[in-house]
Amino acid sequence: MSGKYEQRDKEVILVVDDNRITCEVIQRNLEIEKFLVFTAHSVNDAIQILSRQKIDLVITDYKMPKHSGLELIKYVRDHLQSISIIMLTGYGSINSAVSAIKEGADEYITKPFTDEELLNAVKTSLQKQKEKKTDPEMLYNDVWARFGIMGQSEKMLGVYSKIEKACSNDAIVLITGENGTGKELVARAIHYNHKARSIYPFIPVNCPGIPASLFESELFGHVKGAFTGAVEHRKGFFQAAEKGGLFLDEISELPFELQAKLLRVLQEKEIFRVGETQLKKVDVRIIAATNKNLDDLVEKGLFRQDLFFRLNVININIPPLRDRENDIILLAKHFVLKYAKEIGRTEPNFTDRAINALKNYSWPGNVRELENLIHRSLIMNDKDIIDSVDFPDIMKVKIHYNPYLDLSLEDMSKKYIRDVVQQTGGNKAKALEILKIDRKTLLKKIK
Ligand SMILES: Nc1ncnc2c1ncn2[C@@H]1O[C@H](COP(=O)(O)OP(=O)(O)OP(=O)(O)O)[C@@H](O)[C@H]1O
Ligand SMILES: [Mg+2]
Structure with a gap:
C-alpha cells in the first residue's frame, strides 16, 4: 500500500x-x-x-x-x-x-x-x-477564500495557476493588465499566500509618486546627516519589507536613470543607505506591475531591456474585463451583495436589460469601473431591481475599445464621438444626448 x-x-x-x-x-x-x-x-x-x-x-x-x-x-x-x-x-x-x-x-x-x-x-x-x-464550483469558492479574487472564466484559471506557482517560490513577478483589472489584488494574493513571506510586511510603492531626487533615500533609506533634512536614520522601503514583499506599482514610470539603480539592487540583493558606504544585504520578494506594454517601451528606448528581463521572470497578464464575459455578471452580483450589506439593505436583482447592458459594455476601466457603477447604482436608487436605465448613457452604445491605439487625446476624443454617432445610426440628436456635448462641438469633431 x-x-x-x-x-x-x-x-x-x-x-x-x-x-x-x-x-x-x-x-x-x-x-x-x-x-x-x-x-x-x-x-x-x-x-x-x-x-x-x-x-x-x-x-x-x-x-x-x-x-x-x-x-x-x-x-x-x-x-x-x-x-x-x-x-x-x-x-x-x-x-x-x-x-x-x-x-x-x-x-x-x-x-x-x-x-x-x-x-x-x-x-x-x-x-x-x-x-x-x-468540482468547478468548489474550486472557485476556494479561489475566492484564498485569494479574494472573483472569476470563473477560463482566462482567470490561467491567472490562478500562476499565482499558485508564485506562492511557492521567490521569483520576481511582473503583473501586467489594463487599469482596474486587479493587479494589486493579485500582488496581495501572492504575498499573503506565500509559504514563508506572508507573515512579513507587504509594502506597496507607487513608483511615479517618488520624486527622482528622493528615490534612493525612499527605497534604500538614509543615515542621519546624509543630506540637509536627514535629521535621523530612516529605513527605506526595502528594509521595511525585509523578509516580506515589495510591490513596485506602475514600474514603467520609473525614470530611465533610476532603472539602472533598481536593476543593481535586484541583481546584487544589496543596498547602500544614502550617506553610508557599507552595503546591507536585503531579503525581499519583488512584485512589479504595469498597465503599459513594456516590450514597446523597451523598443522605444524608454525602458531598460536588462531591467525588463530581470522583472519578467513570472509574468501574470490579467485579461481585460470585456474578454471575460462570464465574469462580468458574477462580479456585478458580488459587488451588489457587498455594497447592499455595507449600506444595510437587501440586495436588488438585475433586470434582463441590465444584464445585457453589463455584458455589452466595453469596460475601459475594468473591474474598478464595474465596482464603482454598482456602488453608485445602489446609492442612487432604492428600488428592488437594477435596470439599464439606472446606468450611465455611455453604456448604451457598444464601442470597440482598444487601449493600445496610439492616438493623441484629441484624436481619441474624435474617434469616440464618431463611434457614438455611428452606433446611433447617424442619429445626431441621440448622440448629443449620450455625449452631453453641444451640436457645434459635435459637428466640428466629425468634420
Ligand atoms: N477579480 C476580482 N474580484 C474581486 N474584486 C476585484 C477583482 N479584480 C479587481 N477587483 C477590485 O477592483 C478594484 C481595482 O483592483 P486593483 O486596484 O487591484 O486594480 P489595478 O489593476 O491595480 O488597477 P490600476 O491599474 O488602476 O492601479 C479593487 O477594488 C479590487 O478589489
Ligand atoms: Mg493598481
Missing part, C-alpha cells in the same frame, strides 16, 4: 489535538504511510498553520480547551472549502459526531481507534477531497 503512495506528491495532513501523545501517535502512523504531517495543540495554532501552509486534510479532536473542534470545522468550511476534515470524537458521543458532520466534517472516528480505522478514514476523505477539487 505504501508503494502506491510513493508515486505521488505527498498529501499534507494537519492533526489537531490538545493531547500531545495522541498527536504524536497519529503523526507517526501517517508518516509511515508517507504523508507529510503537521500537528497543532489548539484551534488557534491550527488556524496559524492553515494560513501559512497548503493542507489537504485536517484531523481534529472534538473536545479541546478554549475553542472546540467544531469551531475549527466552521473556520475551515468558511475559508478553505476544499480541505477534507476528519473529526475524532469520544466513545459513545454520537451527538458530537452528528454535529461534526452537520458543520461539514467528511468523516468521524470514535476514540479509541485502530491504525487501520484511521488509515481507512484518511484515504476515504482524501478521495472525497480530490473529487471536490475537480
